[in-house]
Amino acid sequence: MTENEERTGWMAPAPGVRESQRIPVAFWGFHDRFKRAYRKYAELHLGDERLAGRVVHTVFLNLLRGWPRLMEEASPAASAWAHLKEAVDDVLIAQGRDSAMAETAVFHRVARAVLEDARDEFAAMESSVGLYPAIARLPGRQFDVMVLHYVLGCTTAKTAAIMGITEATVRSHRLHARNRIGRELGLAPEPEHPED
CATH class of the missing domain: 1.10.10.10 (Winged helix-like DNA-binding domain superfamily/Winged helix DNA-binding domain)
Incomplete structure (x- = not known):
């Protein structure tokens, strides 16, 4: 991380990524802190490791898209958790089934x-x-x-x-x-x- 990135809290885009697609450093910290628990929770309900991974990936992409707004929330973690639960529920509803939690x-x-x-x-x-x-x-x-x-x-x-x-x-x-x-x-x- 460069000195400018540390000062601004944003990481430079990866090679081949447009300048406007910078990812906040704080997002990566949030991602690293919660990804594993989110994935285990989703897998417990969906009963499918790959599907859980896709759902959690989509959740984090959505959180990234709304990152500035999420950071204005009284409890960003609570809002992100609600988003994950809603995403898991949406998949279960779309598949017309209940949570696999008990069996899993x-x-x-x-x-x-x-x-x-x-x-x-x-x-x-x-x-x-x-x-x-x-x-x-x-x-x-x-x-x-x-x-x-x-x-x-x-x-x-x-x-x-x-x-x-x-x-x-x-x-x-x-x-x-x-x-x-x-x-x-x-x-x-x-x-x-x-x-x-």
């Missing part, structure tokens, strides 16, 4: 259990069959917190950053979601433990 999450849990050799894969699948559909029935933000934190393994801080909310809000949504799931599955509510 069960697969990931079983694979993790087998790889870690921590528990029998059938026991892992059996316990997941009731849990993941219960997660899928949660209200929007509680659902996102549970998927990001428990299914995709994001920390409280990372979940807050991705969703554009505070860590306290993440903990609150997590506690309410766990209590709701516990009631639905007939389990005693547990107090919130600081996991990270």
Whole structure:
């Protein structure tokens, strides 16, 4: 990066790209920070790694096109997260199907259990069959917190950053979601433990 690029916050276009197509350095930071989580979230819902990659790529292109406007938002991360969720929902609606989250999450849990050799894969699948559909029935933000934190393994801080909310809000949504799931599955509510 040149001194001028550092000062202006914009990177020069790649060779063969017109001068008007400069990409803000801040965009690349945002992209690097959230791309992996966005892709894992999309793949969880779409059940297709390649399709998830295309959807996330399109989302980031749209974010880049509206970058100045996005940076004026009160919470750019929350706006970008909403855009990702809308894009995933649009694909599911266009394909006339529901989210593959329950099946995909069960697969990931079983694979993790087998790889870690921590528990029998059938026991892992059996316990997941009731849990993941219960997660899928949660209200929007509680659902996102549970998927990001428990299914995709994001920390409280990372979940807050991705969703554009505070860590306290993440903990609150997590506690309410766990209590709701516990009631639905007939389990005693547990107090919130600081996991990270």
